[in-house]
Amino acid sequence: MRTILFxxxxxxxxxxxxxxxxxxxxxxxxxxxxxxxxxxTFEMKSxxxxxxxxxxxxSSRKLISKYEGSPFYKIVQTTFSYNEAMDLMQQSKVDVIIxxxxxxxxxxxxxxxxxxQFTMNAINQAVAGLSSGYxxxxxxxxxxxxxxxxxxxxxxxxxxxxxxxxxxxxNPKLNYKTYMVPGILVLLVTIxxxxxxxxxxxxxxxxxxxxxINVTPIRKIQxxxxxxxxxxxxxxxxxxxxxxxxxxxxxxxxxxxxxxxxLSGGVYLFVILATGLLVSTITNTQQQAxxxxxxxxxxxxxxxxxxxxxxxxxxxxxxxxxxxxxMYFIRIMRMVLLKGSTFxxxxxxxxxxxxxxxxxxxxxxxxxRKIA
Amino acid sequence: MFSILVDHIEKHFTRVxxxxxxxxTVDKGELFGFIGPDGAGKTTLFRxxxxxxxxxxxxxxxxxxxxxxxxxxxxxxxxxxxxxxxLYSDLTVEENLNFYATVFGTTVAENYDLIRDIYSQIEPFxxxxxxxxxGGMKQKLALSCALIHKPSVLILDxxxxxxxxxxxxxxxxxxxxxxxxxxxxxxxxPYMDEASLCDRVALIQNGKIMAISPPSEVIKTYPRQxxxxxxxxxxxxxxxxxxxxxxxxxxxFGQSAHISFKQEPLTENFLYEYLCKKGHSNIKISHIQxxxxxxxxxxxxxxx
Numbered sequence: 001m002r003t004i005l006f007x008x009x010x011x012x013x014x015x016x017x018x019x020x021x022x023x024x025x026x027x028x029x030x031x032x033x034x035x036x037x038x039x040x041t042f043e044m045k046s047x048x049x050x051x052x053x054x055x056x057x058x059s060s061r062k063l064i065s066k067y068e069g070s071p072f073y074k075i076v077q078t079t080f081s082y083n084e085a086m087d088l089m090q091q092s093k094v095d096v097i098i099x100x101x102x103x104x105x106x107x108x109x110x111x112x113x114x115x116x117q118f119t120m121n122a123i124n125q126a127v128a129g130l131s132s133g134y135x136x137x138x139x140x141x142x143x144x145x146x147x148x149x150x151x152x153x154x155x156x157x158x159x160x161x162x163x164x165x166x167x168x169x170x171n172p173k174l175n176y177k178t179y180m181v182p183g184i185l186v187l188l189v190t191i192x193x194x195x196x197x198x199x200x201x202x203x204x205x206x207x208x209x210x211x212x213i214n215v216t217p218i219r220k221i222q223x224x225x226x227x228x229x230x231x232x233x234x235x236x237x238x239x240x241x242x243x244x245x246x247x248x249x250x251x252x253x254x255x256x257x258x259x260x261x262x263l264s265g266g267v268y269l270f271v272i273l274a275t276g277l278l279v280s281t282i283t284n285t286q287q288q289a290x291x292x293x294x295x296x297x298x299x300x301x302x303x304x305x306x307x308x309x310x311x312x313x314x315x316x317x318x319x320x321x322x323x324x325x326x327m328y329f330i331r332i333m334r335m336v337l338l339k340g341s342t343f344x345x346x347x348x349x350x351x352x353x354x355x356x357x358x359x360x361x362x363x364x365x366x367x368x369r370k371i372a
Numbered sequence: 373m374f375s376i377l378v379d380h381i382e383k384h385f386t387r388v389x390x391x392x393x394x395x396x397t398v399d400k401g402e403l404f405g406f407i408g409p410d411g412a413g414k415t416t417l418f419r420x421x422x423x424x425x426x427x428x429x430x431x432x433x434x435x436x437x438x439x440x441x442x443x444x445x446x447x448x449x450x451x452x453x454x455x456x457x458x459l460y461s462d463l464t465v466e467e468n469l470n471f472y473a474t475v476f477g478t479t480v481a482e483n484y485d486l487i488r489d490i491y492s493q494i495e496p497f498x499x500x501x502x503x504x505x506x507g508g509m510k511q512k513l514a515l516s517c518a519l520i521h522k523p524s525v526l527i528l529d530x531x532x533x534x535x536x537x538x539x540x541x542x543x544x545x546x547x548x549x550x551x552x553x554x555x556x557x558x559x560x561x562p563y564m565d566e567a568s569l570c571d572r573v574a575l576i577q578n579g580k581i582m583a584i585s586p587p588s589e590v591i592k593t594y595p596r597q598x599x600x601x602x603x604x605x606x607x608x609x610x611x612x613x614x615x616x617x618x619x620x621x622x623x624x625f626g627q628s629a630h631i632s633f634k635q636e637p638l639t640e641n642f643l644y645e646y647l648c649k650k651g652h653s654n655i656k657i658s659h660i661q662x663x664x665x666x667x668x669x670x671x672x673x674x675x676x
Contacts, residue, residue: 002474002477003474003475003477006471006474006475007475010460010463010467010471013463013467014460014462014463017462017463018462207458207461208454208456208457208458209458209459209460210458211424211454211456211458212452212454212458212459212472212517213475214424215422215423215424215447215450215452216447216472216475216476217444217447217448217475217476217477218475
C-alpha cells in the first residue's frame with residue numbers, strides 16, 4: 001500500500017511538471033465546451049431561400065411574406081428565372097427554391113387548388129429533411145388562413161381539423177446545448193482517460209525507465225494501480241470542472257443526483273483506463289499508442305449517440321453498440337442531468353458499465369507483463 | 373556459495389541464438405567483467421540474471437535463488453544499472469533517489485553510508501532534473517539508485533559507455549571500493565582497458581564465452597609473438613602487412629599496427645626490409661607483450 005502511494009506521488013509530480021499537461025487539463029474542457037457545444041448544432045436558423053414568383057398576385061405575396069416573417073428563413077434572391085435560382089443553388093448559396101407558377105391565384109380560386117414547387121439542396125440530407133418540414137408546416141398554416149378568409153364563420157365551424165400543440169418534456173425550450181453538454185463531457189473524460197493513461201505507460205517503455213522499475217520488487221498490481229489512480233482522479237476532476245463550466249456558461253439543468261453521475265463516472269473510468277492500459281501493453285511507442293487509441297475513440301464516439309440518435313441506427317449497428325461503453329455513460333449523463341433519473345432508472349446501463357469494467361480490467365492486467 | 377551460478381544457459385530470439393551454452397560462476401565479493409563487442413549477448417545475459425528474461429535452457433542462480441522461480445526474492449537482492457539511462461529525467465536527483473529507496477521499502481538515510489562516496493559528488497545538484505545532468509553524473513546517480521537498497525549483487529551493463537576518461541576512472545575506483553565492502557559485481561564493458569581492472573574477465577562473442585580467467589592470466593596464455601609496427605602511412609601499412617602470407621592477425625592500435633603470426637614469427641629484419649620495399653618511411657618495429665585486447669582479437673579469429 002505504501003509503495004502504491006509513492007508511485008502515485010511520483011506520477012503526480014511528473015504530471016504537473018509536464019508543461020503540456022496543465023493546459024490539457026484546464027483549457028481543453030473549456031475549449032471543447034465552448035466550441036463543440038456552440039458549433040455542433042442541428043438547429044436551423046437561417047435557411048437561405050430563393051423566391052421565383054411568376055404569379056405576382058396577392059396570394060403569392062402573402063405566401064412569400066409568411067416565409068419572410070419566419071426567423072428560420074432568409075430570402076437571399078427574388079427572381080423570375082428558375083434557372084437563375086438554380087445557378088445559386090449550384091454555387092451552394094441557396095438552400096431552398098420556392099417557385100410559384102404563373103396563374104397560382106387564378107387556379108386557387110377557380111379550381112380550388114394551387115401548386116407550389118420547393119427545390120431542396122439535399123447535399124446534407126438532415127438539413128434538407130428539416131427545412132422541407134419547416135416549409136410544409138408554413139404552407140399548411142397558409143392554407144388554413146386561406147380557408148378562414150374564404151369561408152364564412154358558420155361554414156368554418158363545421159370544418160373539422162386537428163390542431164397540434166407541443167409540450168417538450170425534459171427540455172422545454174428545445175435548447176440544443178442542454179442536450180450536447182452532457183455528451184461533450186463524456187467525450188472529455190474519455191480523451192483524458194484513454195489517451196493520457198495509455199501514453200503515460202508506453203512512455204516509460206519508450207524512454208526505458210520501465211527497465212529499472214521492472215527489477216524492483218514493485219508488484220504488477222501496485223504499478224498498475226499507482227499509474228492509473230492519478231488519471232482516475234484527474235478525469236473525475238475534469239468531469240466536475242466540466243459540469244461547473246456547463247452550468248456557468250450554458251446553464252444546463254442539473255436535475256438529478258450528482259453523486260449518481262460521479263459513481264457512474266468512476267466506474268466508466270475503470271473501463272476507459274483499463275482500455276488505455278491494454279493499448280499500452282500492445283504498443284511500444286507513444287505514437288503507436290496514440291494511433292490505436294484514436295481508432296477506437298473515433299468508432300466509439302461516432303456510435304455513441306452523441307451526434308446521432310442510436311434508435312435510428314440500423315438494428316445490427318445497435319447490437320454492436322451494446323459493446324460501446326461511451327453509449328452507456330452518455331445515456332446515464334443525459335438521463336440523470338436532464339430527467340433526474342434515479343439509480344433504479346439507470347441501473348441497466350450502470351450494470352453494463354460494471355461488467356465492462358470487470359472484463360477490461362482483468363484483460364488489461366492479464367496482458368500486462370512485468371518482464372521485458 | 374557462489375554469488376552467481378550460471379549453468380548451460382541458452383536463449384534464442386526468433387532468428388538469432390543470442391546465448392549459446394553459457395556457464396560461469398561469480399564468487400562473493402568478486403569483480404567480474406564481461407568483455408565483448410556490441411551484440412555479443414552481454415545485455416541478454418544480464419537481463420536473464422536480473423529476472424527480466426527467461427532462459428530457454430539451463431539454470432541460473434543468484435545468491436542460490438533460481439532466476440525463474442524465485443524472481444521476486446532476487447529483485448529485492450540485486451542492484452541493476454541498464455546500459456541506457458533509465459531513471460526519470462523529469463524528476464530531480466533527490467526525487468529519483470528517494471523514489472527508488474521507497475519502492476525497495478527503505479530510506480536514503482538508512483543506507484546513506486553505502487552511497488556516500490558516490491552520492492556526495494552529485495549532492496550539490498540534488499535539486500536538478502536528472503535529465504539535465506552530464507553523462508558522468510547520470511552514471512553516478514544511476515549507481516546510487518542501484519545501491520540504495522543495499523544489494524548483495526550489483527549488475528552493471530556498460531556503465532561507462534559515453535562517459536569521459538576521467539569519470540570512467542573515477543567510476544572504476546568506486547566499483548573497487550564497493551567490491552571491498554563485500555558486494556559482488558558483474559560488469560559488462562566494450563572497453564578493453566577496463567578489463568584489466570576486474571578480478572576475472574570473460575571474453576564473450578556471438579553468444580559464447582570464449583575464455584574466463586584473471587586478466588593477468590589471459591595475457592600469459594597469449595600463444596604468439598607480437599610486434600608493434602609504426603610508419604608514416606598507417607593505412608597502407610595495415611594493407612601491406614595483411615599481404616604477408618604468414619600473418620595471423622593485423623589490427624590497428626591507435627597510431628601503430630599489431631601483427632601476430634601463424635607459426636614461427638618472422639624476424640624484425642625481414643619485416644623491415646619488406647616494408648622498405650613497399651615504400652614505407654619512418655618504420656619502427658618492436659617486440660611487445662600482448663594486452664587484453666590482443667588476446668581478445670586472437671580469440672575472435674580462432675573459430676574460423
